[in-house]
Amino acid sequence: MSLFQYDFMIRALVGALVIGLTAPALGVxxxxxxxxLIGDGVGHVALTGVGVGLLLDRSPVITAVIVSALGAVAIELIRERGRTSGDLALALLFYGGIAGGVMLVGLSHNSSNANLMAYLFGSLTTTSPADLVVIVVLALVVLVAMIALRPALFAICHDEEYARVSGLPVRALNLLLAVTTAVTVTIAMRAVGLLLISALMVVPVATAQQLTRGFLSTMAAAMGLGLLASGSGVWLAGTVNTALGATIVVLAIAMFLAVAVAAAARRALRRPAVPAPAAAEVHPPEVVLER
Known part of the structure; x- marks a missing residue:
């Protein structure tokens, strides 16, 4: 009997594939x-948005998008100032976000431990048709922005000062990256979970970097690996009844390890053998005869 005869499995597959394509496109x-690690921090803040949605009986996806976007903008402004106290401010924001989220979820009459775990680690059964529409629409917006603005975004990521001298709107582009990070984290919480989405942003990119050299090829390979990990993760999670987000991340890490081992073996085979030093010839001492 096929797993994908059920509507919730089809919704889970579509949502996971969309996230698997979008997260690495931003993660690169x-x-x-x-x-x-910014995705991890934004995920902490997004949990407060989930709590607000549950408490007010509104869509947790929408409220989490709003709260996490505000948090991401705050993170970017703190990073831009570059002060020594920035790390402390970020830590307060992250920990305050997850603590506030847990407290608000606990106050909500719609909450339960299983419900909270679904947001933290993803769940196959929690993606409703309305949620899927929001996920697909927002993911397409993020994906189009990452591809259409690739030259400008690459410029600020490679050398922000040069991009500023070149006339690019550096602050606006930085804020765009922050907001799209918040959106991606939020729409992925039903599929991958708030605490694991950062891995799906980073691990496929790290894997692709071992296979490619150019930025565009790395981006394309990372998106393909994200699709592969997400699609196979949905099937495996449905087959063995495990958490969807954890399964996807484990498969992505397994791909990274396989590529890393293969790359190390290839480098070892290509390494030229160092010839053994020749044995030193022993010459008898010269005898100088007196004339």
């Missing part, structure tokens, strides 16, 4: 800027 810029 975050990795380039050494902001690989």
């Amino acid at each position: 810029y975050l990795v380039q800027r050494r902001l690989s």
Whole structure:
């Protein structure tokens, strides 16, 4: 009996494939800027948005998008200032976000431990048709922005000062990256989970970097690997009844390890053998005869 005869499995597959395509397309810029963990921080803030939605009996996806977008903008403004206290401010924002979210979810009459776990780690059965529409629409907006603005976004990720001198709107582009990160984290919470989406942004990119050299080829390969991990993760999670987000991330990490081992083996085979040093010839001492 096919798993995909059920509507909730089809919704889970479509949602996971969309996220698997979108998250690495954004993640390639975050990795380039050494902001690989920002998705994790935004996920903490998004949990507060989930709590607000449950408490007010509104769509948690919409409220989480709004709250996490505001949090991401705050993170970007703190990063832009570059002060020593920035790390402390970010830590307060992250931990306050997850603490506030847990508290608000607990106050909500719609909450339960299973419901909270579904938002944190993803669930096959929690994606409703309305949620799927929101996920697909917002993911397409993020994906189009990442592809259409690729030259400008690559410029600020590679050298922000040069991009500013070149006349690019650096602050606007930085805020765009922050907001699209928040949107991607939020729409992925039903499929991958708020605590695991950062891995889907980063791991396919890290895997693709071992296979390709150019930025565009890395982006395309990462998106393909994200699709593969997400699609196979839905099937495996439905077959063995495991958490969807954890299954997708484990498969993505397994791909990374396989590629890393293959790349190391290939480098070892290509490494030229170092010839053994020749044995030193022993010459008898010269005898100088007196004339």
